[in-house]
Amino acid sequence: MIKNMTKTGSPFDPESILVTAAQMRCIEQELFAQGLPVAALMEKVAGKIAHRLIELIPQGQKIGLLVGPGHNGADTLVVARELWQKGYGTTIYHPFQHAKPLTLAHKNYAHYLGIPFCENLPESNPCDVWIDGLFGLGLERELSPELADLIHTINTWHSTVISIDLPSGLHTDTGQPQPIAIRAHRTLCLGLWKLGLWQDVAQDYVGILERVDFDIPAQAITQGIHTSPPMTRLTSRAMLRALPIPRPPVIHKYQCGHLLLVCGSQTYPGAAVLAALGARASGVGMLTIAVPESLKNTITLAVPEAVILPCPETDAGTIAALPVALTGYDFIAIGPGLTRSAQGIVQTVFSTNLPILCDADALNILAPWSGQRPGFTVLTPHEGEWQRLFPQLDLTQRVQAAQQAAQIAHAVVVLKGARTIIALPDGALAVNPASTPGLARGGSGDVLTGLLGGLLAQGVKQNRDLTALVQAGVWWHAQTGLWLAKQYGELSVHPQQLTNDLATVLGQLIQAVAPGKK
Numbered sequence: 165m166i167k168n169m170t171k172t173g174s175p176f177d178p179e180s181i182l183v184t185a186a187q188m189r190c191i192e193q194e195l196f197a198q199g200l201p202v203a204a205l206m207e208k209v210a211g212k213i214a215h216r217l218i219e220l221i222p223q224g225q226k227i228g229l230l231v232g233p234g235h236n237g238a239d240t241l242v243v244a245r246e247l248w249q250k251g252y253g254t255t256i257y258h259p260f261q262h263a264k265p266l267t268l269a270h271k272n273y274a275h276y277l278g279i280p281f282c283e284n285l286p287e288s289n290p291c292d293v294w295i296d297g298l299f300g301l302g303l304e305r306e307l308s309p310e311l312a313d314l315i316h317t318i319n320t321w322h323s324t325v326i327s328i329d330l331p332s333g334l335h336t337d338t339g340q341p342q343p344i345a346i347r348a349h350r351t352l353c354l355g356l357w358k359l360g361l362w363q364d365v366a367q368d369y370v371g372i373l374e375r376v377d378f379d380i381p382a383q384a385i386t387q388g389i390h391t392s393p394p395m396t397r398l399t400s401r402a403m404l405r406a407l408p409i410p411r412p413p414v415i416h417k418y419q420c421g422h423l424l425l426v427c428g429s430q431t432y433p434g435a436a437v438l439a440a441l442g443a444r445a446s447g448v449g450m451l452t453i454a455v456p457e458s459l460k461n462t463i464t465l466a467v468p469e470a471v472i473l474p475c476p477e478t479d480a481g482t483i484a485a486l487p488v489a490l491t492g493y494d495f496i497a498i499g500p501g502l503t504r505s506a507q508g509i510v511q512t513v514f515s516t517n518l519p520i521l522c523d524a525d526a527l528n529i530l531a532p533w534s535g536q537r538p539g540f541t542v543l544t545p546h547e548g549e550w551q552r553l554f555p556q557l558d559l560t561q562r563v564q565a566a567q568q569a570a571q572i573a574h575a576v577v578v579l580k581g582a583r584t585i586i587a588l589p590d591g592a593l594a595v596n597p598a599s600t601p602g603l604a605r606g607g608s609g610d611v612l613t614g615l616l617g618g619l620l621a622q623g624v625k626q627n628r629d630l631t632a633l634v635q636a637g638v639w640w641h642a643q644t645g646l647w648l649a650k651q652y653g654e655l656s657v658h659p660q661q662l663t664n665d666l667a668t669v670l671g672q673l674i675q676a677v678a679p680g681k682k
């Protein structure tokens with residue numbers, strides 16, 4: 165029996181929770197309803213922001229503070245007061261006629277303290293650092309031309325900008341600029357991570373992302389998010405609960421899973437090699453690779469431990485048929501390097517009720533997607549494959565698109581990208597928060613397919629949480645790319661190197677989180 169798809173990540177590890185604006189409001193309302201005064205929370209939050217800014221900004225720097233009409237602005241007024249009283253040269257820019265009562269109160273007090281105010285931005289940049297407190301999760305509509313102009317001016321000044329909660333102009337949930345947004349060097353997100361900050365489109369705006377925790381009690385978080393499927397951000401702590409897959413002293417290779425990889429063609433022999441090497445890194449016990457018979461020697465040389473299934477091939481050097489029944493394997497991964505003329509075998513694998521992963525040309529052959537299959541299914545499209553597979557699902561809202569696809573296909577959908585999204589049929593969502601553009605090259609995905617296939621074969625055999633393993637595999641693959649990029653530069657992140665270093669990097673990741681653990 166394959167373990168149900170369950171959610172992973174500690175339910176109350178604030179680092180792993182993603183919230184929408186509505187959920188954050190609900191959580192805040194719960195705090196206020198239970199007696200926490202709004203002004204008290206603001207004082208606590210703004211105090212923590214000011215403390216962090218004092219660590220980041222050397223004394224003597226001229227600081228401009230953009231203050232909006234809502235509580236994002238109010239937070240920033242409190243920050244202005246704290247910085248002013250610590251001796252920083254601060255100037256407040258508040259280009260609004262109206263403001264919320266608490267914002268107005270803090271504005272009046274800042275006036276009383278003698279903090280300089282300006283209505284509009286000067287011609288040239290008067291400040292060394294800008295604190296962006298125009299809008300946070302309350303941005304409800306497109307920015308007016310005047311505000312868009314102000315944000316454009318700040319962006320053209322190229323000075324250090326630190327945004328409070330979100331870069332102003334960014335949609336809290338989708339991460340889309342409305343239609344422009346502050347390009348922050350750093351974003352101090354308040355309380356819980358906002359979903360929009362982790363979308364591909366937001367990466368040009370958020371800069372370095374930090375979360376300012378303010379001790380939201382677990383019961384308030386539950387109150388705010390329990391009605392929707394969980395949305396999580398993959399954290400080392402959560403991922404290392406699934407990896408490495410434990411290996412007791414007394415175990416034999418078949419207990420470590422048997423993966424069948426169906427891949428390769430004369431045109432793309434390397435995709436089969438990279439997928440096989442990815443599977444090797446996963447620790448899978450047995451690896452069988454179905455390839456066109458003319459590739460048999462190539463694969464054997466590259467991956468001597470693999471059992472080769474030489475398949476009859478077409479004149480074009482693609483797999484014409486699978487020579488054996490698809491039994492005896494714990495998991496099947498199909499797609500890398502097949503070419504689009506391998507329809508027969510893709511349909512053969514797809515029409516079984518076996519647990520499978522479809523990638524690359526298997527996705528192109530199944531496009532456009534229709535129907536569902538009974539077995540556990542993982543789809544790993546990049547945006548190009550997506551447009552063929554789910555043309556009706558608009559990719560400007562990657563989160564919603566991935567959630568809809570997972571429900572349509574009743575599959576785990578891995579929408580690859582700078583911030584890969586993993587969506588489940590029940591709507592649960594996870595985002596991989598860190599990766600490197602060094603991975604943006606052909607072959608990276610082939611490695612991921614092999615890695616995930618190997619992990620899932622082990623997971624099926626040992627009745628583990630399969631969606632946890634999909635998340636952990638995506639995270640592991642990205643972390644290895646990131647490690648290589650940090651150590652040797654982005655150009656060092658080529659697929660072969662990735663397969664060489666997956667295992668050792670996992671060891672480093674474990675050491676970083678739990679020194680002494682093997």
Ligand SMILES: NC(=O)C1=CN([C@@H]2O[C@H](COP(=O)(O)OP(=O)(O)OC[C@H]3O[C@@H](n4cnc5c(N)ncnc54)[C@H](OP(=O)(O)O)[C@@H]3O)[C@@H](O)[C@H]2O)[C@@H](O)CC1
Nearest residue numbers: 209234235236299300301302303304305306307329354355
């Ligand atoms: N847990 C937390 O996160 C905590 C959050 N806190 C802070 O509060 C922030 C949320 O505060 P908020 O609700 O006042 O929203 P915020 O973004 O400040 O302003 C929205 C205001 O702007 C207006 N407006 C909207 N769109 C507009 C547009 N396009 N162009 C022009 N105006 C526009 C709209 O007024 P309207 O014009 O619609 O009447 C609305 O009043 C949050 O981000 C965080 O910084 C802290 O208190 C501590 C805990």
Ligand SMILES: Nc1ncnc2c1ncn2[C@@H]1O[C@H](COP(=O)(O)OP(=O)(O)O)[C@@H](O)[C@H]1O
Nearest residue numbers: 546581582599600601603604606607608609610
């Ligand atoms: N800009 C980027 N930043 C971080 N990771 C990226 C970026 N572009 C692609 N990736 C990652 O690299 C891999 C690319 O996979 P894919 O596009 O399938 O490659 P291929 O199909 O050519 O092997 C995915 O894991 C994806 O998440």
Ligand SMILES: [K+]
Nearest residue numbers: 296299328330
């Ligand atoms: K802001």
